[in-house]
Amino acid sequence: MHLSLIVAVDENGGIGINGDQPAFISEDLRRFKKLTTGNTIVMGRKTFEALPKGALPNRRNIVITRQKDFSPPGCEVIHSGEELYEVCRPEEKVFVIGGGEVYKLFFSDATRIYLTLIHYKFPSIDTWFPPIKEDETSMAKIVTKEHECNQSCEFHSTNDLSKLYTNEWVVERSEGPYNDEKSGFSYSYINYVRR
Numbered sequence: 001m002h003l004s005l006i007v008a009v010d011e012n013g014g015i016g017i018n019g020d021q022p023a024f025i026s027e028d029l030r031r032f033k034k035l036t037t038g039n040t041i042v043m044g045r046k047t048f049e050a051l052p053k054g055a056l057p058n059r060r061n062i063v064i065t066r067q068k069d070f071s072p073p074g075c076e077v078i079h080s081g082e083e084l085y086e087v088c089r090p091e092e093k094v095f096v097i098g099g100g101e102v103y104k105l106f107f108s109d110a111t112r113i114y115l116t117l118i119h120y121k122f123p124s125i126d127t128w129f130p131p132i133k134e135d136e137t138s139m140a141k142i143v144t145k146e147h148e149c150n151q152s153c154e155f156h157s158t159n160d161l162s163k164l165y166t167n168e169w170v171v172e173r174s175e176g177p178y179n180d181e182k183s184g185f186s187y188s189y190i191n192y193v194r195r
């Protein structure tokens, strides 16, 4: 099983507010669909219940819950992290799509992170992605720049990121920043692979 985490975080690692995501970026949703379609997605029961139309089409949907009688249509249900390894084939591409508890559960097993960094610090965040620890000797330079969205915020410059080694994670690829006209947010994509 090839296990990846896919997530959109703000600059503090925030991923959720009141059971919802802090922001939706159309281009990021298209990227999510492209990466996950034809593969397997794993999500916590709370993230599943926040999906507006239930199971996502053209993907194997797996929901993790401790409830023995939870069986939503179009989904397989597992009751522990270990069970994921029993139900997935060795060659299967599996994406953990959230939320906070489930990212934490699978963080140490994942070999890739597809991260969308939204260049903003949302107030009232109540759910976070686990910290991606950075090596003190070769940390990315965090630079502050005035963005098109007129928000002054910190971001990893693309050039620095291409050289970044974390103590656990290597940046394989980074793109951006881009600007989402609809929401006004600036965002970047950062793909990490486990060292």
Ligand SMILES: NC(=O)c1ccc[n+]([C@@H]2O[C@H](COP(=O)([O-])OP(=O)(O)OC[C@H]3O[C@@H](n4cnc5c(N)ncnc54)[C@H](OP(=O)(O)O)[C@@H]3O)[C@@H](O)[C@H]2O)c1
Binding pocket: 006, 007, 008, 009, 014, 015, 016, 017, 018, 019, 020, 021, 022, 043, 044, 045, 046, 047, 048, 050, 064, 065, 066, 067, 078, 079, 080, 081, 097, 098, 099, 100, 101, 102, 103, 105, 127
């Ligand atoms: N920004 C992003 O990319 C992103 C992506 C996804 C979600 N989110 C956000 O994240 C938030 C939801 O995250 P969350 O941490 O509250 O909930 P969650 O991780 O989606 O789901 C938690 C639930 O998963 C089940 N679970 C967790 N660990 C388990 C284990 N070891 N064994 C069996 N079942 C287990 C439990 O379900 P039961 O209670 O049924 O037992 C638990 O209540 C929302 O705000 C959502 O919008 C953000």
